[in-house]
Amino acid sequence: MQAVRVPAPDPREVRDASLDELSRLRLPLPPAQFPLVWEPGDEIELRPTGEIEARIAVLHLILARCFGMPPRAAMEWLLASHLVDMVTPPECEFVMGGKGDHRSFVLHHDALFSLAWVLGLTKQLDPTIPVDERLVERMPHLAGGELFGQWRARILAAPQHPADAAALLDLHYCLDWAYLETERAGRRLPGLVDANAIGQRRWALEWAVVLRGPYHDEPPGWEEVDLST
Structure with a gap:
């Protein structure tokens, strides 16, 4: 499925809504000079669905490696699913040899959750609620040998509207x-999600939402x- 490019919503209206949400959660508001994520007149789109699906599958495999999947089985699955080219060099080192920061790869659980929301595989991305435990049912069944193509056919992704995804990106930019x-000040957070998880969710949205305009680089x-920032 190819990406659809649409006009970006008014960045100030979106930011006002983000700040309202922070106030509702009793979180501090960023300073007045806190930059907007996009400018008036910009356009937005999501990355192609197949690319997002591939990133979800790779992150799911990496989490499986974190929790005991043997490296050989992981590489065989990537090869059979034709996803080797979608694995980044740090991810490849971890999948093959367990090299890298194990904890940082475990944290990708929330990035995966965020991408699942982008493709409509989970209904909400609430900053106060941890990853939905039922999400694993919507992921590739690695133990059962379900390959990437089979998984794609099973889930039937229904991507969010780009404007809705961009609004959630702006919210997570402020939430981050x-x-x-809040953590630096030693204050209580509004739910069971910490700053690391919010950062991971923002990472996924920053990657999935493509901004087009004179001040944006290539994705x-x-x-x-x-x-x-």
């Missing part, structure tokens, strides 16, 4: 700042997503 600020690779 607010959660980090980044998975490892190139910038979460520094």
Whole structure:
């Protein structure tokens, strides 16, 4: 399924809605100069559905490796599913040899959850609620040998409207700042989700939502997503 490009919603209206949500959650608001995610007149689209599906499948496989899937079985699944080219170099080192920060790969559970929302595989992405435990039922059944193509045919993805995904990206851009600020101040967060999880969800949305306009570069690779601001 090819991406559909649409006009971006008014960035100030979207930001006002994001700040209203932060206020509802009793979180601190970012400073007045906190940048908008896009500008008036920009356009937005989602990455192609097949590309998002491939990223979900790779992240799911990496999580399986985190919890005991043997490296040989993981590589055989990637080869049979024709997904080897979709694995980043750090991911490949982890899948084949267990190299890298194990904890950081485990945290991708929330990035996967965010991408699942983008494709309509889960109904909500509430910042106060942890990953839906039923999500695993919508993932490839690795133990049963379900390959990537079989999984795609089973789930029948229904991607979100790009404007809705962009609005959620703006919210997570603000939430990322607010959660980090709250944790730094030693204050209580509004739910069972911490700043790491919010950052992972934002990472996935930053990657999945493509912004087009004079101030935007080409879409980044998975490892190139910038979460520094």
